[in-house]
Amino acid sequence: MSAGLSKFVQVVIASPVRHHFDYLPAEGLKATDYLVGSRVEVPFGRRNMTGIVIGHCQTSSIAADKLKAIRQKLDSTAIVSEDLLSLAEWMSNYYHHPYGDTLLSLLPNQLRKGGSVDAYSQYCWKITPHGLGWPDDALQRAPKQAELLNFLRTAERAETDTLTGEAILKEAGHSRASALELAKKGLASSVEQGYYPADCQSILRGQAQDKPPTLNAEQIEACSLIADRLGSFDTVLLEGITGSGKTEVYLRAIDKVLSLGQQVLVLVPEIGLTPQTINRFVDRFDVPIAIFHSGLTDRERLAAWTAASDGVARIIIGTRSAVFTPMANAGLIIIDEEHDGSYKQQDSLRYSARDIAIIRARTKNIPVVLGSATPSLETLFNAQTKKYQHSVLKNRAGSASPPSIELLDIRRQVLHEGLSDNAIAAIGETLFSGQQAMVFVNRRGFAPLLMCHDCGWHAQCDHCDARLTLHNRPHELHCHHCGHRAKVPTACPRCQSSRLLQVGQGTQRSAEALTALFPRFPVIRIDRDSTQGKQAMGERVDLINRGEPAILVGTQMLAKGHHFPALNLVVVLDIDQGLYNPDFRGPEKTVQLLTQVAGRAGRAGHGGRVLIQTHMPEHPLLQIWQTESYQGIIETLLNERSLRTLPPYAHIALIRADSPKPEQALRFLNQLAQQQTNTLNQSGCQLIGPLAAFMEKRAGRHRAQLMIKSEQRKSLHSAVKQLIQSLDQSKKPSGLRWSIDIDPQDVI
Ligand code: ADP
Ligand code: ZN
Ligand code: ZN
Numbered sequence: 001m002s003a004g005l006s007k008f009v010q011v012v013i014a015s016p017v018r019h020h021f022d023y024l025p026a027e028g029l030k031a032t033d034y035l036v037g038s039r040v041e042v043p044f045g046r047r048n049m050t051g052i053v054i055g056h057c058q059t060s061s062i063a064a065d066k067l068k069a070i071r072q073k074l075d076s077t078a079i080v081s082e083d084l085l086s087l088a089e090w091m092s093n094y095y096h097h098p099y100g101d102t103l104l105s106l107l108p109n110q111l112r113k114g115g116s117v118d119a120y121s122q123y124c125w126k127i128t129p130h131g132l133g134w135p136d137d138a139l140q141r142a143p144k145q146a147e148l149l150n151f152l153r154t155a156e157r158a159e160t161d162t163l164t165g166e167a168i169l170k171e172a173g174h175s176r177a178s179a180l181e182l183a184k185k186g187l188a189s190s191v192e193q194g195y196y197p198a199d200c201q202s203i204l205r206g207q208a209q210d211k212p213p214t215l216n217a218e219q220i221e222a223c224s225l226i227a228d229r230l231g232s233f234d235t236v237l238l239e240g241i242t243g244s245g246k247t248e249v250y251l252r253a254i255d256k257v258l259s260l261g262q263q264v265l266v267l268v269p270e271i272g273l274t275p276q277t278i279n280r281f282v283d284r285f286d287v288p289i290a291i292f293h294s295g296l297t298d299r300e301r302l303a304a305w306t307a308a309s310d311g312v313a314r315i316i317i318g319t320r321s322a323v324f325t326p327m328a329n330a331g332l333i334i335i336d337e338e339h340d341g342s343y344k345q346q347d348s349l350r351y352s353a354r355d356i357a358i359i360r361a362r363t364k365n366i367p368v369v370l371g372s373a374t375p376s377l378e379t380l381f382n383a384q385t386k387k388y389q390h391s392v393l394k395n396r397a398g399s400a401s402p403p404s405i406e407l408l409d410i411r412r413q414v415l416h417e418g419l420s421d422n423a424i425a426a427i428g429e430t431l432f433s434g435q436q437a438m439v440f441v442n443r444r445g446f447a448p449l450l451m452c453h454d455c456g457w458h459a460q461c462d463h464c465d466a467r468l469t470l471h472n473r474p475h476e477l478h479c480h481h482c483g484h485r486a487k488v489p490t491a492c493p494r495c496q497s498s499r500l501l502q503v504g505q506g507t508q509r510s511a512e513a514l515t516a517l518f519p520r521f522p523v524i525r526i527d528r529d530s531t532q533g534k535q536a537m538g539e540r541v542d543l544i545n546r547g548e549p550a551i552l553v554g555t556q557m558l559a560k561g562h563h564f565p566a567l568n569l570v571v572v573l574d575i576d577q578g579l580y581n582p583d584f585r586g587p588e589k590t591v592q593l594l595t596q597v598a599g600r601a602g603r604a605g606h607g608g609r610v611l612i613q614t615h616m617p618e619h620p621l622l623q624i625w626q627t628e629s630y631q632g633i634i635e636t637l638l639n640e641r642s643l644r645t646l647p648p649y650a651h652i653a654l655i656r657a658d659s660p661k662p663e664q665a666l667r668f669l670n671q672l673a674q675q676q677t678n679t680l681n682q683s684g685c686q687l688i689g690p691l692a693a694f695m696e697k698r699a700g701r702h703r704a705q706l707m708i709k710s711e712q713r714k715s716l717h718s719a720v721k722q723l724i725q726s727l728d729q730s731k732k733p734s735g736l737r738w739s740i741d742i743d744p745q746d747v748i
Contacts, residue, residue: 006031006056009070011042012100013051014112018728020100021051022060024069031056034070037078037085041071041114050114052080052103079117080107081309081326083363090359094717096724096740097349105349106324110302118194119303124163125179127152131187145181148174152188165195196288196312202296202304203313204278208286212251213398219245219252222391226253229367229389230260230331235358237338237383238371240393241629242599243400243563246371249393250334251284253369258287258314262331265308266317267353269340270294272560273319275538281315292318292325295534320345323353323360330364333357337560338370338379339592344745352743373599374592374630377637381648403570403601403608405626407617417513418505423571423611424517430609431521431549435568438552439514440559440597442577444527445469445478445506452492453499459486463700471529472508482699505573511553518551526554559596570601572612579619582694583748584646587621588637595630645709647743651716653708654744655723656693658701659736666692666704668736673706676723685710685719694748701737707747 008022009031023042025031034040034053042051048071060067080103088103095102104112111117131149139146151172155164166176182188196203215223218240226236226249240246254264268277273293281289290304290313304325307313311328318325320343335343335357343353354370361368370379370388383390396402413420419427419439430437447470450459459468461479468477468486477486491498502509511525524540531537544552547566552558578590594612602608614622624633642649655672657665669690680687686709693703708723710716720740727738 005058007064008057008060008067009034009040009053010055010057011040011051011070012054012103013042013044013049014101014104015044015049016098016101018098020054022057022062022067023051024064024067026070026072034073035075035078037080037082038076039074039079039111039114041074043068043071050074050104050112051100054085054099054103074114075117079111079309083360084324084326086363087324087356087360091349091351091356095349095351095742096717096720102349108302108305109298111305115302116194117302117306119299119306120197120200121192121194122166123176123179123190124165124193124195125152125169125182125188125190126163127156128187128189131182132156134187142178142181144175144178148178149182149187152182163191163193165193167195167197194306196303196307200300200303202291202300203307204282204289204291206282206285206287206289206315208284210280210283212284213248215248215252216245216395216397218393218395219249219397222249222393223252225389225391226332226367226369227256230257231365232367233362233365234367235361235382235388236367236369237375237379237388237390238369238393239375239380239383239390240371240373241396241402242373242596243396244373244393245397246373246393247280247336248397250336250369250371251280253332253334254281254285254315257331258285260331262329263308263311263313263327264315264331265322265325265327265333265357266315267323267333267335267343267357268317268319269337269560270319270342271557272337272340273317274541274562276541276562278317281317285315287314288312289315289317290325292316292322294319320353323356327364330360331366333361333366333368335368335370336372338372339374339376340560341589341745346745347739350739350741350744355743374595377588377634377641378648380634381638400602401607402629403598403610405598405610405612407622407626408611408613409615409617410613411615416517418510418573418613419513419571420613423613426569426609426611427514427518427551427571430569431518431551434549436544436547436550436552436564436566437569437571438554438558438564438567438597438600439510440555440570440572441505441507441510441553442555442574443469443504443506444508444529444555445471445480446508447502447504447506449501449503450477450488451501451503452495452497453501454497455492455495457492457494459489462486463697465695465697469506470502471506472512481695507553507555510573514551514553522548522550524550524552526552526558528555528557531557556593556597559593559600562600564600567600568602568608570597570608570610572597572610574614575612575622576615579616579621583746584641584644585745585747587640591621591625591630591633591637594625645711650709650711651713652744652747653716653720654741654747655706655708655727655738656703656741657705657736657738658698658703659733660701661733661735662697662702664733664736665702665738666690668733668738669704669706672723672726672730675726679722680708680719683710683719684712684715705747 010020012020040051092099092102257264290307308316309326316325338354345351382388410420427437450470464481466481471478507527511523515523544564598610601610659665688707690704690706
């Protein structure tokens with residue numbers, strides 16, 4: 001098609017509609033004046049919306065007099081690169097999500113809202129030809145202006161880029177007022193330009209002050225495996241126990257890529273992106289590093305985005321959504337802790353950042369490294385079947401040796417606030433020998449259950465099928481599923497008894513108990529409640545890193561990414577609940593968590609000790625894990641998946657529905673299933689359900705789900721496509737919502 005003949009502009013917007021919209025160019029412009037990948041403001045219904053141009057066409061299915069004209073251009077260049085356009089197309093097909101909504105959700109908020117692509121802009125000044133010829137003594141009565149004119153003249157002669165930003169003027173002691181005076185006289189002129197302020201929180205300047213250690217043999221092998229693959233697509237699984245020096249391998253690979261003049265994207269889990277993590281990169285390299293995390297303002301995020309897109313930032317570090325960062329010159333993608341659940345987006349566009357990273361690497365023809373001490377079964381399966389390269393670090397780096405693991409049978413034991421005598425004794429020994437102990441509690445708050453001793457009543461959320469957790473300071477009941485808060489009753493609402501029991505252990509209660517047991521030692525609690533403030537987490541980590549004897553109490557926030565050199569003992573309060581998790585990924589996740597928690601112990605060469613309290617010491621998973629660690633358990637878990645034809649041996653999609661009315665979502669999915677069962681079975685797909693969700697009511701909505709399973713990805717996707725067509729056409733009861741989740745992480 002000759003572009004010159006195109007009359008219409010194809011635009012997508014963030015909308016549930018699955019197709020693009022045709023628009024007319026604004027008066028005086030041609031369709032092709034709107035570049036593919038640039039943003040436009042378009043009228044839509046009664047509103048104006050930000051759209052992205054995805055193409056041009058000669059004919060439209062809508063009559064030309066019905067078409068509206070684009071209101072305005074928002075960009076003069078294509079700010080969405082071709083690879084992002086095609087990534088959005090791939091995602092839209094794979095996740096069965098509307099293309100426009102997919103594409104717009106890849107962009108930073110500011111761009112989605114139609115804001116300027118320059119996060120920060122400033123006036124930049126330049127001397128005019130008139131100013132250049134101006135005699136030196138002609139500004140005698142305005143010495144400040146004379147000085148500034150001189151400054152601009154020097155800049156003009158000295159540099160290739162002769163625009164001088166206001167930040168530089170200010171630094172040299174010149175004011176904007178003098179610059180404006182020069183402009184009035186025609187001696188200087190200014191343009192507004194984007195720039196990166198030195199104190200921008202999302203772009204850090206590397207310091208390169210760190211002296212890298214000498215690699216051990218395993219690390220050398222891993223490094224050369226990665227180095228050999230630079231320049232073409234491949235996926236490398238770097239499996240290494242905690243403390244084996246995976247991060248060091250990443251750093252060496254990054255060094256190599258930087259020396260080739262390319263950029264590196266590093267993805268880390270949500271709770272792994274600590275100042276500690278970032279500092280390891282800042283301390284090693286002297287290049288600009290763009291950071292994406294949830295604590296940034298929209299403007300800071302945009303600055304990091306453009307810095308990566310321009311090629312200014314050489315290393316890009318971020319959590320899940322950083323996987324969409326455009327890069328001028330990418331050379332490598334690294335995904336740390338690839339098994340981590342935070343890589344999966346759990347609402348709206350339910351993508352897996354790990355899988356997207358692999359797709360991006362393939363399109364860019366560069367390698368991607370997946371690192372983990374506890375790789376997901378899917379990834380291990382791909383390594384076993386040689387789809388991925390596999391590099392293993394079996395030993396701890398430096399002088400550290402792996403911790404010893406003991407299962408503590410707590411049946412019939414007297415527990416003191418959840419702690420057995422053995423655990424208390426071990427904590428005492430650790431503290432008195434000058435080291436730190438960590439108690440892992442899988443629940444935040446004070447007690448997971450408030451119950452009446454006389455009639456058995458317990459505090460339940462009004463909006464969810466869930467119990468309320470008792471919190472202290474403030475003394476309240478919280479629902480951890482919907483955020484609902486309630487007063488703590490002084491008497492049982494059912495029988496008026498005042499004998500209310502606080503049952504079970506939360507982090508707050510364990511911290512109090514440990515403070516009472518060991519009053520001379522600080523107890524540092526780390527959970528979502530105690531780390532709310534911006535600095536709270538950092539302050540706590542600093543305190544721990546001082547290395548003085550202390551007790552750390554926390555949830556899985558403590559389990560990941562931290563390197564606490566003085567930590568020598570880990571006590572896991574209770575793991576049994578995890579082993580009974582009804583989700584098919586439950587055992588995998590529990591063993592991963594155990595391994596990660598255990599990995600915190602003895603990272604700096606004291607050996608380290610891990611105590612697991614359990615009522616089921618003979619549980620096969622615990623037994624295998626204790627003797628053969630995570631690696632030993634893989635075959636068992638994979639076998640079970642194979643027997644039940646579950647991922648990675650099959651592919652699944654989940655259609656979820658919810659409604660404020662009981663039964664409605666289930667009825668809706670039932671209808672859908674009945675219509676489609678025959679055709680789906682013929683195409684080799686199995687429908688499972690619909691079933692009510694495990695927690696049927698959540699945040700006031702009643703939930704149900706339908707699983708579609710197939711051993712062939714292709715037939716799964718055509719089945720889902722068919723189901724969605726039917727869903728799009730069906731009459732939806734008001735208030736009902738449905739969504740689709742491809743490769744769901746949680747299926748209960
Ligand atoms: P991982 O990412 O696998 O948990 P790290 O890369 O964080 O491991 O390494 C753990 C610790 O060992 C860090 O303090 C790191 O500086 C150190 N380390 C890594 N490689 C070596 C090495 N070859 N020699 C000595 N110390 C090392
Ligand atoms: Zn009662
Ligand atoms: Zn609730």
